[in-house]
Amino acid sequence: MATLDSGSSTPKTPRQHSPSLSVNPTPCEIEFRGVGFSIATKDGSRLPILYNVTGFCGSCRLTACMGASGAGKSTLLKILACNISGGDLQGEILVNGSLVNPKEFRKQSAVVWQSDVLLATATVKEALMTSALLKLPQSMPHAKKEERVEQILSELELQHCKHTLIGEDVDGAVSGISGGERRRVSVGIGLVTDAHSIFLDEPTTGLDSDSAEALISLLSHLAVVKRRTIMCTIHQPSSDICENFDNLILLSCGRLLYCGAWSQADAYFEAAGFARPGYRSTAEHLLTVCKDKEHAVPRLALDYEQLAAARALEGKRSSAAPLQAAPSEVRLQAVASTSGQGSGAPRADAAGGAHGGGGGGGGASRHVSFTGDTVLHVRAPRGHMSGGLDAPEPVTGRKGSFAAAAAFVLPPPEEPDAEVATSHFYQVKVLSARFLRSWWRSPVNLVVQGAQYLFFAFLIGATYWRLNSELVAGTFDRVASLWFVASCLVLQPGNNACSIMYGQKPLLRRELSNGLYHYSSFFVAKSLTSLPFQAMFAALFNTAVYFLVGYQMVATKFVVFFALMFLMLLISETLGILCAGFHRTELVGLIILSVFYLPLLMFTGFIQTHTPVYFAWIKHVSYVAYGYSGLVKNEFGGLRLLGARDVPVPNASSLIPVNIENGLSITNDALVMLGILIGMRLIVYFQMLFAIRHHWL
Numbered sequence: 001m002a003t004l005d006s007g008s009s010t011p012k013t014p015r016q017h018s019p020s021l022s023v024n025p026t027p028c029e030i031e032f033r034g035v036g037f038s039i040a041t042k043d044g045s046r047l048p049i050l051y052n053v054t055g056f057c058g059s060c061r062l063t064a065c066m067g068a069s070g071a072g073k074s075t076l077l078k079i080l081a082c083n084i085s086g087g088d089l090q091g092e093i094l095v096n097g098s099l100v101n102p103k104e105f106r107k108q109s110a111v112v113w114q115s116d117v118l119l120a121t122a123t124v125k126e127a128l129m130t131s132a133l134l135k136l137p138q139s140m141p142h143a144k145k146e147e148r149v150e151q152i153l154s155e156l157e158l159q160h161c162k163h164t165l166i167g168e169d170v171d172g173a174v175s176g177i178s179g180g181e182r183r184r185v186s187v188g189i190g191l192v193t194d195a196h197s198i199f200l201d202e203p204t205t206g207l208d209s210d211s212a213e214a215l216i217s218l219l220s221h222l223a224v225v226k227r228r229t230i231m232c233t234i235h236q237p238s239s240d241i242c243e244n245f246d247n248l249i250l251l252s253c254g255r256l257l258y259c260g261a262w263s264q265a266d267a268y269f270e271a272a273g274f275a276r277p278g279y280r281s282t283a284e285h286l287l288t289v290c291k292d293k294e295h296a297v298p299r300l301a302l303d304y305e306q307l308a309a310a311r312a313l314e315g316k317r318s319s320a321a322p323l324q325a326a327p328s329e330v331r332l333q334a335v336a337s338t339s340g341q342g343s344g345a346p347r348a349d350a351a352g353g354a355h356g357g358g359g360g361g362g363g364a365s366r367h368v369s370f371t372g373d374t375v376l377h378v379r380a381p382r383g384h385m386s387g388g389l390d391a392p393e394p395v396t397g398r399k400g401s402f403a404a405a406a407a408f409v410l411p412p413p414e415e416p417d418a419e420v421a422t423s424h425f426y427q428v429k430v431l432s433a434r435f436l437r438s439w440w441r442s443p444v445n446l447v448v449q450g451a452q453y454l455f456f457a458f459l460i461g462a463t464y465w466r467l468n469s470e471l472v473a474g475t476f477d478r479v480a481s482l483w484f485v486a487s488c489l490v491l492q493p494g495n496n497a498c499s500i501m502y503g504q505k506p507l508l509r510r511e512l513s514n515g516l517y518h519y520s521s522f523f524v525a526k527s528l529t530s531l532p533f534q535a536m537f538a539a540l541f542n543t544a545v546y547f548l549v550g551y552q553m554v555a556t557k558f559v560v561f562f563a564l565m566f567l568m569l570l571i572s573e574t575l576g577i578l579c580a581g582f583h584r585t586e587l588v589g590l591i592i593l594s595v596f597y598l599p600l601l602m603f604t605g606f607i608q609t610h611t612p613v614y615f616a617w618i619k620h621v622s623y624v625a626y627g628y629s630g631l632v633k634n635e636f637g638g639l640r641l642l643g644a645r646d647v648p649v650p651n652a653s654s655l656i657p658v659n660i661e662n663g664l665s666i667t668n669d670a671l672v673m674l675g676i677l678i679g680m681r682l683i684v685y686f687q688m689l690f691a692i693r694h695h696w697l
């Protein structure tokens, strides 16, 4: 019988990191029992992704979740972070001994996804500061929040680049801070809010070996010294990286093969008949074992399930016993007292024995006894648990077999009404400042869009340069040029707004799920801050095109022209945002938008002399038809056109084609457009809210 010695989890010496942060959150012990996850397939059957997974993530520890590609690591991480949507979830999660409250848990934890979701136009410090402003209590003085951010910048070794723009990361070509720094900023955003648990999906992806090791070492430091519960998924870590791991969760084909101290993994697998050859590192060896899906994986998974069940029974028997000091606490004390020299740190031994299944695998005995710090140790730090561990229900994996199953399902990750620490007004203020900075700092938004408007203005100007007053040409060119002018303010703002919205969605998703603000605050801030910039684009385009084409040089006519065009631009912008809400893929959103364009531009009365009866309704709901009709009436009112032998035409308005003349005054055209604008803004608001609630954002 192999007995694993507790001394193997001796505290390691963390790298030297900067001075401590002032705030340490309550340690958080996460236990998961009988977790299963499956998704529906197109043929109506269910595809299982995780089977009956039972284990834990210790507080003040760095837990690595390893396994081959497709093993279910990211899925387990999302489940533990209460950030999974869709699919059928079973089992239960306990946090410090109590069933998890997903909404609360999300607020107090942070998730760092494989690709960092950061605002390219913010500096490192601004990114952290925005989180601090929105997440920390509004009553906390600004100086204190700034101090907290400065401390985190030091802690994460980001002081040197705190005023650098984060920049884009397009296919690995980063124009801003480096990949490792981006990852650290993402971790910092979690820390600034005192997250007690941090989940990182493949944090070392895309980093060179030094940066990867530095990051993992930093995480280890945060776990041990800052008392965070940290779990990360990882692929084939190097030996240097592995030295930082406290615990290991090993998955293969959705099944758990091991959950316990990293230092005891070798002994566990050796006892199970899978001794590590000397030339392989632990990580390499375990991943090799995972490859034997026919024999090793089913047997090890079964062993582990039996072990889990045995430990559950053990827990039930000992539930009346007083809690022992958690190894994490002991380890923390050891780190403090030995200044990282640590050897032979004291351990709390839960004296739990577990026995694997029958022999095999090389004939070695597979009876293994574990200390409390190893496989399935799930004790919470003293004082943070309401009582002893309850033994779990039998691990059946059946849907609904756990009392807490419902707790998984609701509320969804992007809960729009997640409680936030600040008032609506304050959120709008902070977000508006950020939107304004983004506009200002984004050359794509300003220079490219401005150039686009000017280009079209000059194109139309050059085509219809200085309209003449001859009856036929003067009439047709005015009607045609105004149609092109209106088209520009339909296509451009719509496309731009749609693309910008797609760019903002990932950040919106992350920040809403972190409970930084309400969606309504984002909506109001976005709408308010875009107004001055849209007005600027409208001024640029309208002024250039009006004078180049040579419409009536009357001040009031120009003001009416400007107002109608501006309304049209704002509605087109809203239409673009609306289409961005229809689908998660930008291409699909743009295609839907283009489907709207055609009827909007076709049924203005300019292109056809007769509108088929079944399309007649389009003119009544089309803002372009109202805007275009208003523009034409504005231009022809009081216009001086010359007929045969240069005789002035008495009433130029009578020349307006009947299909364009809608019988409304220009004021009424504008009022109808205003109504459409307000209506569409409301539709966009509720559409996004619906998308957030149903995970379509």
Ligand SMILES: Nc1ncnc2c1ncn2[C@@H]1O[C@H](COP(=O)(O)OP(=O)(O)OP(=O)(O)O)[C@@H](O)[C@H]1O
Pocket (backbone or CB within 6 Å): 039, 049, 067, 068, 069, 070, 071, 072, 073, 074, 075, 076, 233, 235
């Ligand atoms: N929504 C989904 N639809 C279909 N299959 C899914 C879905 N989510 C996960 N899967 C499948 O479940 C399995 C586990 O996925 P998961 O992303 O958790 O694996 P992983 O271990 O993190 O893999 P990797 O290391 O490659 O990221 C994979 O085979 C994946 O294809």
